[in-house]
Amino acid sequence: MGDSDATGGLALRRRATFAVGKSASLLPMNGKSAAACESSVTADSSKDHGQGKRDRPLETARSKTSSEKQQRRSDVSERLSCHKTQESLLSSASGFNNYRGILNWCVVMLVLSNARLFLENLLRYGVLVDPIQVISLFLKDPYSWPAACLVIVSNAFVLVALYTERQLSKGSFTELVGFLVHCINMAIMLTLPAAVVLLVPSVTPVGGAFVVGTYTILSLKLYSYKDVNMWCRELSSVKAKKLSRSLSCPSAQHLNGGDRKVCYPGNLTIRDMCYFVCAPTLCYELNFPRSANIRMSFLMRRLFEMLFFTQLLVGLTQQWMIPIIQSSMKPLEDMDLSRMTERLLRLAVPNHLLWLMFFYGFFHSSMNFSAELLRFGDRQFYKDWWNSESVTYFWQNWNIPVHKWCLRHFYKPLLRRGFSKIVSQSAVFFLSAFFHEYLVSVPLRMFRLWAFMGMMAQLPLAWFVGRFLHGTYGNAAVWISIIIGQPIAVLMYVHDYYVLQHIQEAD
Numbered sequence: 001m002g003d004s005d006a007t008g009g010l011a012l013r014r015r016a017t018f019a020v021g022k023s024a025s026l027l028p029m030n031g032k033s034a035a036a037c038e039s040s041v042t043a044d045s046s047k048d049h050g051q052g053k054r055d056r057p058l059e060t061a062r063s064k065t066s067s068e069k070q071q072r073r074s075d076v077s078e079r080l081s082c083h084k085t086q087e088s089l090l091s092s093a094s095g096f097n098n099y100r101g102i103l104n105w106c107v108v109m110l111v112l113s114n115a116r117l118f119l120e121n122l123l124r125y126g127v128l129v130d131p132i133q134v135i136s137l138f139l140k141d142p143y144s145w146p147a148a149c150l151v152i153v154s155n156a157f158v159l160v161a162l163y164t165e166r167q168l169s170k171g172s173f174t175e176l177v178g179f180l181v182h183c184i185n186m187a188i189m190l191t192l193p194a195a196v197v198l199l200v201p202s203v204t205p206v207g208g209a210f211v212v213g214t215y216t217i218l219s220l221k222l223y224s225y226k227d228v229n230m231w232c233r234e235l236s237s238v239k240a241k242k243l244s245r246s247l248s249c250p251s252a253q254h255l256n257g258g259d260r261k262v263c264y265p266g267n268l269t270i271r272d273m274c275y276f277v278c279a280p281t282l283c284y285e286l287n288f289p290r291s292a293n294i295r296m297s298f299l300m301r302r303l304f305e306m307l308f309f310t311q312l313l314v315g316l317t318q319q320w321m322i323p324i325i326q327s328s329m330k331p332l333e334d335m336d337l338s339r340m341t342e343r344l345l346r347l348a349v350p351n352h353l354l355w356l357m358f359f360y361g362f363f364h365s366s367m368n369f370s371a372e373l374l375r376f377g378d379r380q381f382y383k384d385w386w387n388s389e390s391v392t393y394f395w396q397n398w399n400i401p402v403h404k405w406c407l408r409h410f411y412k413p414l415l416r417r418g419f420s421k422i423v424s425q426s427a428v429f430f431l432s433a434f435f436h437e438y439l440v441s442v443p444l445r446m447f448r449l450w451a452f453m454g455m456m457a458q459l460p461l462a463w464f465v466g467r468f469l470h471g472t473y474g475n476a477a478v479w480i481s482i483i484i485g486q487p488i489a490v491l492m493y494v495h496d497y498y499v500l501q502h503i504q505e506a507d
């Protein structure tokens with residue numbers, strides 16, 4: 001008896017385990033549907049038998065008991081099985097991708113390690129932040145403001161471009177004459193500020209950089225202005241009929257913000273030109289997309305960010321960057337490779353943080369500020385360059401105004417003229433390298449070609465990353481090239497600048 005009992009019990013248990021195993025494999029969906037089935041079957045059978053009102057409490061009690069049984073059975077099955085086939089969260093096959101906590105951890109670690117660096121810096125150098133020194137960066141002589149004068153003079157070049165376009169629209173200038181006037185105008189725009197910065201001693205490097213930057217932006221804008229107006233003329237002469245339909249402006253036509261739509265040559269006005277000069281874009285358009293109104297809170301937030309980041313950039317440069325750069329001069333002079341590498345890595349952190357702040361302060365805060373003020377609708381000043389898995393993606397996405405200009409006024413025209421993609425890309429990078437060198441060398445009054453070479457090096461780097469590194473590795477390569485590449489260039493320029501100053505002082 002005992003044996004048979006034991007066997008029977010075992011068999012019963014085995015059957016139960018089997019049943020549980022079956023149901024477990026179908027859980028959780030089937031667990032629910034089985035209960036639902038059973039209750040529906042009960043409901044059906046109650047209908048079929050057509051029992052009266054008096055039998056209902058009995059039925060309810062019965063269904064209650066069966067659902068309790070069902071519940072008990074599923075409780076037991078849950079107790080018996082606690083495993084299922086599944087991947088660990090950190091393996092890629094799990095499909096898990098919520099790393100918000102890890103990101104927070106990174107931020108906390110970053111703050112903590114930088115707080116330590118900050119304290120160490122304070123203890124070693126004391127407070128070096130000096131707001132008055134900032135003024136001296138712009139002005140050497142309080143009675144001589146060459147940089148500001150040059151910026152005012154730049155308006156003359158804008159007026160020349162407008163005048164030329166008006167003459168072209170009236171037919172007073174031929175296309176060739178107009179083209180020559182534009183070329184001369186732009187050539188003077190690039191050489192005049194450079195000559196003044198190089199020859200007038202009272203221009204400081206920062207003042208010089210501001211002037212040269214302003215003139216470069218303006219010349220790119222005027223080039224775009226020339227091109228777009230020329231395209232309008234081409235359209236009107238070649239497809240006169242079609243144009244009368246596509247570019248004509250019926251009186252009722254309005255843009256998004258309720259502004260009237262202009263058409264060529266109605267756009268050749270001082271007002272339109274001033275708007276383009278101030279707008280945060282390098283590419284001209286007859287009718288820019290406009291936002292409906294100015295959001296004051298948005299404007300104030302961007303203004304606050306601009307002021308905050310400017311202060312922070314200046315403060316961190318004085319407190320953090322300059323001491324490291326100064327301490328790097330000796331290893332650079334002695335060509336002490338291990339110390340040079342150590343200083344380079346030390347400089348990489350503040351340099352990178354300042355660059356990120358500059359990116360946010362310039363491309364987000366100040367560009368959005370001017371766009372909001374001018375109700376300029378296209379706010380795509382950058383795209384997600386931080387996800388770049390290739391160098392090409394980075395250059396396509398980090399500075400959209402420049403990339404757009406390069407594509408519209410240089411790269412695509414070259415492609416249309418039959419140049420190959422690689423030649424056109426190289427030409428764009430060559431032009432970009434020229435402007436990078438121009439913007440650094442002229443204010444520092446020395447020509448070393450570090451910026452030029454850095455930009456040209458992007459082509460082989462792009463090829464290497466595109467060929468050998470993909471996905472996360474590609475992204476890491478882009479970050480490393482940004483984090484390490486920039487301080488190398490900074491150290492080179494600063495070293496050469498210090499050496500030059502030293503030689504001049506000795507003379």
Ligand SMILES: CC(C)(COP(=O)(O)OP(=O)(O)OC[C@H]1O[C@@H](n2cnc3c(N)ncnc32)[C@H](O)[C@@H]1OP(=O)(O)O)[C@@H](O)C(=O)NCCC(=O)NCCS
Nearest residue numbers: 392395396399402403406407411412415416425428429432
């Ligand atoms: C060189 C550069 C312009 C190449 O850009 P890209 O996006 O890789 O170029 P692509 O070959 O993919 O083509 C871009 C466009 O040209 C078009 N195109 C390609 N071949 C074409 C052809 N034969 N004719 C006409 N258009 C063509 C494409 O359709 C594409 O058009 P879309 O933008 O409307 O989609 C870009 O890398 C760049 O801007 N580099 C410099 C950036 C820089 O110096 N920035 C300074 C920041 S400080």
